Amino acid sequence: xxxxxxxxxxxxxxxxxxxxxxxxxxxxxxxxxxxxxxxxxxxxxxxxxxxxxxxxxxxxxxxxxxxxxxxxxxxxxxxxxxxxxxxxxxxxxxxxxxxxxxxxxxxxxxxxxxxxxxxxxxxxxxxxxxxxxxxxxxxxxxxxxxxxxxxxxxxxxxxxxxxxxxxxxxxxxxxxxxxxxxxxxxxxxxxxxxxxxxxxxxxxxxxxxxxxxxxxxxxxxxxxxxxxxxxxxxxxxxxxxxxxxxxxxxxxxxxxxxxxxxxxxxxxxxxxxxxxxxxxxxxxxxxxxxxxxxxxxxxxxxxxxxxxxxxxxxxxxxxxxxxxxxxxxxxxxxxxxxxxxxxxxxxxxxxxxxxxxxxxxxxxxxxxxxxxxxxxxxxxxxxxxxxxxxxxxxxxxxxxxxxxxxxxxxxxxxxxxxxxxxxxxxxxxxxxxxxxxxx
RNA sequence: GCCCUGGUGGUGUAGCCCGGUCUAACAUGGAGCCCUGUCGAGGCUCCGCCCCGGGUUCAAAUCCCGGCCAGGGCGCCA
Numbered sequence: 263x264x265x266x267x268x269x270x271x272x273x274x275x276x277x278x279x280x281x282x283x284x285x286x287x288x289x290x291x292x293x294x295x296x297x298x299x300x301x302x303x304x305x306x307x308x309x310x311x312x313x314x315x316x317x318x319x320x321x322x323x324x325x326x327x328x329x330x331x332x333x334x335x336x337x338x339x340x341x342x343x344x345x346x347x348x349x350x351x352x353x354x355x356x357x358x359x360x361x362x363x364x365x366x367x368x369x370x371x372x373x374x375x376x377x378x379x380x381x382x383x384x385x386x387x388x389x390x391x392x393x394x395x396x397x398x399x400x401x402x403x404x405x406x407x408x409x410x411x412x413x414x415x416x417x418x419x420x421x422x423x424x425x426x427x428x429x430x431x432x433x434x435x436x437x438x439x440x441x442x443x444x445x446x447x448x449x450x451x452x453x454x455x456x457x458x459x460x461x462x463x464x465x466x467x468x469x470x471x472x473x474x475x476x477x478x479x480x481x482x483x484x485x486x487x488x489x490x491x492x493x494x495x496x497x498x499x500x501x502x503x504x505x506x507x508x509x510x511x512x513x514x515x516x517x518x519x520x521x522x523x524x525x526x527x528x529x530x531x532x533x534x535x536x537x538x539x540x541x542x543x544x545x546x547x548x549x550x551x552x553x554x555x556x557x558x559x560x561x562x563x564x565x566x567x568x569x570x571x572x573x574x575x576x577x578x579x580x581x582x583x584x585x586x587x588x589x590x591x592x593x594x595x596x597x598x599x600x601x602x603x604x605x606x607x608x609x610x611x612x613x614x615x616x617x618x619x620x621x622x623x624x625x626x627x628x629x630x631x632x633x634x635x636x637x638x639x640x641x642x643x644x645x646x647x648x649x650x651x652x653x654x655x656x657x658x659x660x661x662x663x664x665x666x667x668x669x670x671x672x673x674x675x676x677x678x679x680x681x682x683x684x685x686x687x688x689x690x691x692x693x694x695x696x697x698x699x700x701x
Numbered sequence: 702g703c704c705c706u707g708g709u710g711g712u713g714u715a716g717c718c719c720g721g722u723c724u725a726a727c728a729u730g731g732a733g734c735c736c737u738g739u740c741g742a743g744g745c746u747c748c749g750c751c752c753c754g755g756g757u758u759c760a761a762a763u764c765c766c767g768g769c770c771a772g773g774g775c776g777c778c779a
Contacts, residue, residue: 297739297741299740300739301736301738301742302736303736303738304736304737306738306742308740317739323737338730351738353738353739354738355739355740373732374749375712376711377711378711378730382712382729383713383729385713386712386772387771388771388772389771444778460779462779483778485777485778486776486777486778487778488775488777490773492778574775603779624779628779697770
């Protein structure tokens with residue numbers, strides 16, 4: 263069947279704004295069809311929009327046959343526009359309903375649907391992601407992205423108020439911006455290029471011009487990881503600050519995390535309830551333990567890690583149990599941090615670096631960066647990298663780049679913590695992992 | 702890439718251990734009919750499934766092998 267165009271119809275109200283006091287008013291509401299109940303002499307359907315829902319009621323006696331026929335054709339999740347009168351009705355959900363005088367079927371949903379949008383029968387994550395367009399209409403799923411949005415807004419507003427400039431660095435890059443980690447090669451006209459794995463080098467350079475910059479953007483990693491907390495495309499919140507050290511940017515990070523938690527706690531009560539998640543705003547200051555102390559804590563708990571090794575996942579989980587909540591691990595061995603990491607002045611085996619953990623999950627990492635050209639070249643070489651391939655980047659360090667520090671925060675991981683989800687795929691609209699490239 | 706577990710109607714599960722009683726069950730869904738107050742409506746009728754390939758066997762959803770896929774645990778990873 264053909265479906266109607268919108269034409270000159272416009273909403274007069276959102277569904278949730280239809281109230282019993284409006285009895286007798288003519289309204290136009292638009293949304294998607296939920297439950298349809300046909301009792302023979304009276305037909306009901308629930309119209310959902312972004313605000314909530316309202317019941318549309320068509321009693322046979324008072325409704326033209328053409329409209330009754332249209333209602334019989336409706337399928338769940340179809341888009342409709344309803345012009346009608348508001349009727350106060352104690353039997354109706356919310357005590358109010360719309361009795362239609364005209365209906366436009368704007369688009370009919372196919373049947374059967376690939377999953378139950380009302381969630382009465384749970385679907386597996388894989389099934390849900392295959393039908394993500396439908397899945398995203400579910401209340402729980404929308405709650406996740408509303409929370410993500412509120413958290414990001416809180417972070418962005420705070421950074422702007424601190425005088426940060428929001429920047430956008432290239433996502434198509436010529437060479438590896440960093441050591442070893444795999445990049446996605448792409449074809450750039452007649453040359454090979456790569457998808458950027460981090461805005462790191464660009465944001466450092468930008469401190470020379472803007473002093474305080476931040477970026478919210480995608481990062482791409484071509485690693486074949488297969489876990490609940492890694493994706494091949496993720497959203498990173500990155501900052502970089504001139505005339506600052508690791509400890510300064512840790513203070514900023516701590517403040518932002520608390521603000522994000524508070525914003526969600528204050529503004530997303532119903533979303534948290536929908537998700538059945540209790541959110542506790544972390545207390546400040548966050549514990550700051552050094553890498554070496556972390557190893558001692560682990561050793562006492564029977565987990566032995568050789569000094570100088572990165573923390574394997576099981577050790578992180580243990581640390582999450584022992585410390586818990588939001589905490590920093592600082593002063594990492596220089597050897598396991600990237601080449602641009604500043605060595606500690608008093609012990610060059612260590613670095614001015616930190617990870618922000620929440621329970622066992624690494625949310626952010628950062629530190630003081632090297633701003634001196636010659637030291638940077640030495641560090642590149644000691645990592646087995648060729649300074650030649652960083653030539654254009656190194657140029658920036660010859661023009662008096664200020665000392666600077668910064669961090670990168672995984673927004674999708676932060677969303678996991680804020681929503682209590684255990685799989686990062688839940689927290690990304692259209693996730694990209696080792697096997698999933700669609701939708 | 703490794704380990705564990707799994708793959709049964711559109712969706713979610715039971716059945717598998719112990720092969721036959723499975724032309725596969727339950728819920729939800731879909732198609733249709735009845736019903737003027739439903740609100741996870743109710744009643745009736747119907748529809749729809751054993752991941753792919755190979756093997757064992759008189760007989761395979763069930764046992765074995767391989768593949769693919771999924772969930773989890775690792776690894777990898779700024």
